[in-house]
Amino acid sequence: MSRRTRWIAAAIAAAVVVACVLGWWLLRSDADPAPEAEPPPASAAPTVTPGPALAPDRCQRPTRRPFTPERISIDGVVEDAAVIGVPRDSRGVTGVLPEDNKVDVAWDLGGIRPGDDRGNVLLNTHTWPDGSALGNAMLDELRKGDLIVLHGRDGRLLCYQVARRLEVLAADGYKPYYGTDGPPRIAFIVCSGTRSSAGEWSHRTIWFALPIG
Template identity: 40%
Template sequence: MAPTARKRLALTLAVTLVVVVAAAALAVTALQRDDVEAGPQPTLPTFPSRSPTPEPDPCRGGADRAFVPETISIRGKDYSVLALQRDAQNVPGVPPLTPSGKWEFGWDVAPSPLPGSRQGHVLVNAHTYPDGSALGNRLFTQLPQGTILEVRGEGQVQCYRVERRFEVPADSRDSGYENDDGPRRLAILACSGDRSPSGDWSHRTIWFAKAVNATPSAPRAPRAPRAPSAPTAAPASS
């Protein structure tokens, strides 16, 4: 190889080496700069996961004494309870036929059993309207077996679970609706069946709801005697 060619080859190799070294140096510098600029990433604090605090069970324990009912809650909605005396024929009173009355329960006052009593049926009733716009109508769709009802009053809560629904003729005297000495139940009555032109309904629908988590309460005061032929059905709604 001629001397001139050797010189050119050596020069080319030298230039190439310089370029490679310079490129490597730039790469190392860039990496160092990135490391300096980025720096160590902060470690975020971790917290133990917590489950939502469950809502207290209003039915836990049951009432610790008998009490006058003020509201009955069905599926989260509260309905007022009216304390009503019986009429001259010994028929349990019903709420007034008013815009508010058709959405209220009527409760057969003492000597009928109270919620929280040791035994007996707590008797309540509700109106049924032919246009479907009253509480009784709503009960037909909202009280299937297993439904929990919360009865409240005087700072007490007693829950009941629907265990049975049945229908009887309006003039029935042996439906079991009234039972002062039977199991702890909430007995609910509403008119049903066919409605005559005079406003009388042919049947009564009754729900029996068993007390949930019932605890022993104070003995009930002596009861006044019932009339021997107390009817078991409430008057017809309009």
């Protein structure tokens, strides 16, 4: 292999980085974690701007019909972030956003929607080692009792209140995250704990939030 060929191969390999992989294997004890490389420098991506406390009066007339989420507000964390539908892959692995997107939220495209009668609206976002991603802000600020508002087109919205926050070992998994036949709620997951030299986070933090209004 020539020096030029080796240089090109190295450049391509360096470009393939993942801030936090949140696929199906994250919640299964029999899966092998994929190694992660360092994310791009924080200065190359937008910053997460903390949001104010949400006004609960907006939740008095929630949408009653299911809708596709497009924006999200999280009490004291972010005022208005995009929600982007990401399909699962051929193995059924839950999709995540590109590794350099640290400010938006991924929704399980084709899965449970806000307003559906049963099941979990599956959301995830990235955590970065430098503490600058939306997942980091959630770990710092989002607690039981806080509000999460999902917005759709034409003014549709549905408010949720965080009912439970838990942290699980990545190796152990937590199957209830993927529930489809329980009460309607948000299930929001981010990487947490410590990050190994191989780029794998030790834990996952999950918030469950119930609809209100």
